[in-house]
Amino acid sequence: MPRRRKTDPDQALTAAALLFWREGYHAVGTRQIEAETGVTRFTLQTAYGGKMPLFLKALDHYLDRFEATLAPRMTDGRLETLARWFEANVPPEDLAPGAPFGCLMVNSICEFDGGDAGVSARAERFFTMLRQGFGEALAAIERNGAMAPGLDIEARTQLLTACAVSMNIAMRAGSAGGDPAAIARAAAVMVRSWAPADCGPHI
Amino acid sequence: MPRRRKTDPDQALTAAALLFWREGYHAVGTRQIEAETGVTRFTLQTAYGGKMPLFLKALDHYLDRFEATLAPRMTDGRLETLARWFEANVPPEDLAPGAPFGCLMVNSICEFDGGDAGVSARAERFFTMLRQGFGEALAAIERNGAMAPGLDIEARTQLLTACAVSMNIAMRAGSAGGDPAAIARAAAVMVRSWAPADCGPHI
DNA sequence: TATATATCTAGTCAATCGGATAGATTGTCA
DNA sequence: TGACAATCTATCCGATTGACTAGATATATA
Structure with a gap:
């Protein structure tokens, strides 16, 4: 009607x-x-x-x-996939193609502080998603025997999360924040450095 | 008068x-x-x-x-100083003691996008300060022979900057963003993992 | 002490905010 | 086809915004 x-x-x-x-x-x-x-x-x-x-x-x-x-694209048990995840399409390209707006969730966190319960609930979902995604990807890689010991998975998850968040801040800062791709490259280099080496160079 | x-x-x-x-x-x-x-x-x-x-x-x-x-406290040529910089007092404690407000500059970047030239200019100063601070600290450490090869200084600077920025986002997200200290610990662990080892464990 | 001047107090201004309302319009189902 | 219901158009509302203006007040200098 x-x-x-x-x-x-x-x-x-x-x-x-x-x-x-x-x-x-x-x-x-x-x-x-x-x-x-x-x-x-x-x-x-x-x-x-x-x-x-x-x-x-x-x-x-x-x-x-x-x-x-974004979340599903990182877990296939290969370190290289995780590295490329950073280098490729980190912002949700289908929503804002080529948009230098950073991340709506990160922006909202900054704007609302803890002031709104609804926003905080979404923030928790966001961080849980990120950490769980990275954590599972790293766990799968480790099960594959494709990761050298050293930092534990918890610490590595925190580092990857930090890189992802920081990339979005750099994007939002525009040219003032430097090239977001530079952070992506650094993250990718770090991830690749976690590959096991029989007696290769130290990290 | x-x-x-x-x-x-x-x-x-x-x-x-x-x-x-x-x-x-x-x-x-x-x-x-x-x-x-x-x-x-x-x-x-x-x-x-x-x-x-x-x-x-x-x-x-x-x-x-x-x-x-904050900037001067990280450069003394020792890796451990840099690691402790993250674990200790990252937010400007003298301005907002125990304030979970994140970083005024990061918040402002999110709020203004690139919309205000004045804010963008300050953002550029901020990121330059951060990267230069970390870059010089790492260079001093390297000159001291206290750093193992592997990632270059540029990549390491990006990673440290990412950790610092991300810590402030986590602070602003409150409990929804997880413990900011966890990021600090991960950053510190990463920094310490850059120490040269005669034939120690890989990172 | 008199004067000059920067600041304070108190009030006003147009513009804009999110929200609410009334009547016209549209489209579906009986 | 007629009636009902959801949406649209077009205002209107009180509250709040940043900015502005007189008149009162305070203070250092001459």
Whole structure:
């Protein structure tokens, strides 16, 4: 019976995520949301419950994409795959192709501090995803016997997580933050240095 | 001849930096600045030129402190000093004792993207400071013969910078981001793993 | 002590914010 | 086809924003 919305809800959510990603939560107004996502200010209230609920839905959408596209690509038991994960497509390219906006989740963490429970919950999901992804990838590599001893998996997971997060900050800083690819290269070099060597050079 | 300001300008700048640090630029109002820093809305306009100029001055003040207190503490040619730098007092403790606010500069980078030239200029100073600090520390260590070959200094600098930045993000994420000290420990372990070993374990 | 001047107090301003409302419009199902 | 329901359009609202302005106040110098 009802009338159809102007914009497909899923597409609108993608546009909203991109908007918040680029400009931040506070800097985006409801009128701007209407103009750039097609979600009417009326629908924003009736269907989503306001600006913040829409933001959280967009954040969930973003994390879903992140989990679906990036997380699985790193675990195949090979160290080289992990190294290339950094060198290749770290930001969610399907959401913002070539977008130098960093990471919506990292940006949101900075903006909200611990001030919003909803954001904090997503942040926990994000970090859990990252650490679990890296942790499982490293565990698989170790099971394959493709990793030299030294640092334990916990420490290595922390280092990879740090590189991933820091790359996004560098991206958001633009040229001021240096080339994000330089961090990616360093991470990849570090990962490759974890390869077992019969009596090769030390790290 | 003139009347004295209610609050000492330097002290007010420190308070302003702390305020922006905790809440972000957009979330802080001029009335809140007046209440918490002692800088009157009148003085904010006449002496500083508005909210953004005050913010940039506070950011400069923050970076000055950062440069004065943290940067010099890492270069003495010993790997262990660098490792302990991470484990000890990474956030500028004299500005915000025990403050889980992360880093004002990192937060500002996220908030402004590349949208403000003044902020971008400070970001460049920040990253230059960090990379130069780590780079010189590593170079001194290498000259001391206290570092094993393997990754080059450039890559190691990138890794240390990534750890430092990421620690601040974890701090700002609160419990959702995991223990920031875990990143610090991982960074310290990594640094110590760069020590030369006659024929010790590989990294 | 008188004067000059920087600052403070208090209030105003237009602009914008997120949210709410009323009436017109659209599309589906009975 | 007629009625119902969800959405759209177009305002309107109170609150808050950064910035500005008079008039009062304080302080160092002449």
